[in-house]
Amino acid sequence: MSERHKSVAAAYIIFEKEGKYLLLRRQNTEAHNGLFSLPAGHVDSGESIVLSAVRVDVQPEDLTLVHTLDRNAPDFHRLDFFFHCTKWVGEVANCEPEKCSELAWIPKEEVANEIADYLKPVFHAIEERGTYTSQGW
DSSP states (O other), X not given: OOOOOOEEEEEXXXXXXXXXXXXXXXXXXXXXXXXXXXXXXEOOTTOOHHHHHTOSSSEESOOEEEEEEEEEOSSSEEXXXXXXXXXXXXXXXXXXXXXXXXXXXXXXXXXXXXXXXGGHHHHHHHHTTOOEEEEOO
């Protein structure tokens, strides 16, 4: 019997305020250094996708699942879940300065020019109300 396929899951939060999205500039990571991405976390053992999404200093009050990205990445099969949030309690802060050199509120219409390539189709799909994107299959 062959070994079952394993996937890596992550949850991303698209914080939105006054027509802008919160992005973070990656540094000292395995991929996409110097590019903007979204606040995100891998799902740990015994943790739900929603719990991994809210593992930040602010407490989202209105998380809505808006997109799923199914990626055949070079390292693993990845399932990325994107949650939209417009209301939260607390101040957004850089919780991982060793992995994030900058936080920035970027106007929605400029996000596609600023983010890592694998996220561009996600934002395009979200604009078109698409809920699922497949990459690399």
